[in-house]
Amino acid sequence: MSIPTIEIENLSFSYPQLQVLNDINLTLHNDEFLGIVGPNGGGKSTLLKLILGLLKPDKGSIRVLGQAPKAARPMLGYVPQFATFDSKFPIRVKDTVLQGRFGTRRHQLFYSREDHLKTTEAMERTDILDLQDRPMTALSGGQRQRVLIARALACDPKLLLLDEPTANIDPYHGENIFGLLHRLHDEVSIVLISHDIGFITRCVTRVACLNHSLVCHATSPVENDLLQQIYGMPLSRVEHETNIDSGGHI
């Protein structure tokens, strides 16, 4: 039996005077694609930060690829939300993707040939090679998100963690991003946070609903009564067709 990609046991975490996560248990195996959904403030981003070792749990344990989160960092690809960035920052696409190469080996003064090769490869995989000399300021939201995914892929991660990759992107490009992730999933385990449940249910192998506590579902469709239980109010699931592929989103 191989080492689980993520193993979380009895995890609790609170910010001062605010309990965010309560007794979370989760085991993620190789080649899984886990979607985490839940309301804002439910602790989705906090859980991601705990997996990355940016926060320390109050109780319980987290093992990532069999190691403590900090030790596992070189093998993790992290895709933050672009919305939190300074959108006027002067930086070219290729220089952004190259940043993913930090931490892959001992410090060197300049990027090596291998760094450049891996960077080119990552940009090919995310279809942005033709944009490599463009500044980030000249890109659309969907293109920027692809750049951040390429940056996360540049270190050959064993696990890809994404924070709301389709926030602030129109549905067409959001669909493209999920298509890309679906392809990437052949090579790497993925954990994805999103409120876009419809998109999630089509490409993930498992959905977890997080609102302070975590409920996992082996099969993907999210049912109305479950949504109500998680969000604490009656919600209904609205089916609608998108251009690219048939599917529903909430």
Added chain:
Amino acid sequence: MSFLEALGSFEFLTHALLGGLLASVACGIVGALVVVRRIGYMAGGIAHAVLGGMGIAYYLGKSPMAGALISALVAALLVSIVSRNAAEQEDTLISALWAVGMATGILFIAKTPGYNVDLMSYLFGNVLMISQQDLWFIAILDLAILTITILFYRQLLLVCFDPEFATIRGIAVGAIHTMLLCMVALTVVILIQIVGLILVIAMLTLPAASARLFSPSLAVMMLGATLLGATITTLGLACSFTWDLPAGASTAILSGAVYLGAVSIKKTWGCWIKPR
């Protein structure tokens, strides 16, 4: 006598011109980092706190520039400790450093026996008094800043762009931030001699902010800010000589004008000159 003719005949003008050009290097490189990392307020705090060190050095009969260098580095370390450990009260603590530093300087200068130094020249600069020795001092600080930037360009870029990702990729974000603040301190010490400590912040932010509007990368922004800085200090000196105006203030006003000009150009023709 025109400015160009005067340049040939007065050594003090040549020195002032060279001082401005040398200062532009530090101002362009570090200014770009200050603008993209948005630490203008921290830079302002460091600049003003420097008066404390200058006042103490003056009282003790030492070189005010040595006092400025030491107090700028101490202020940079204090600011970095504050931003690392007390981020919630960062602005309060930096304001305190800003005011208390200045007040200390003024007290020491007031209590210094004998002829009182012209406080105005610390506050607003006195570029026409720059000596050959000052020029060497500025050149050495420039060299230090340039070397650090070349060695750590990639780390500085990543820490300014996305500190969280930098942490995850194993970069010592705190140390890089402290290093950046020390570079700010060195630049402040250079710029004090050109525009004075109150106007430092104009030279540290405005040329870089203007250059950013048209720059596709941080390196280009640094180069652009350096060239703009050189133009501004030269024109400032020319205006000052031609119309008998204080050089520091003329330079600061010109930086403001250049920034306004850059913003309007970007607004008017922005779609034609997208950085590519």
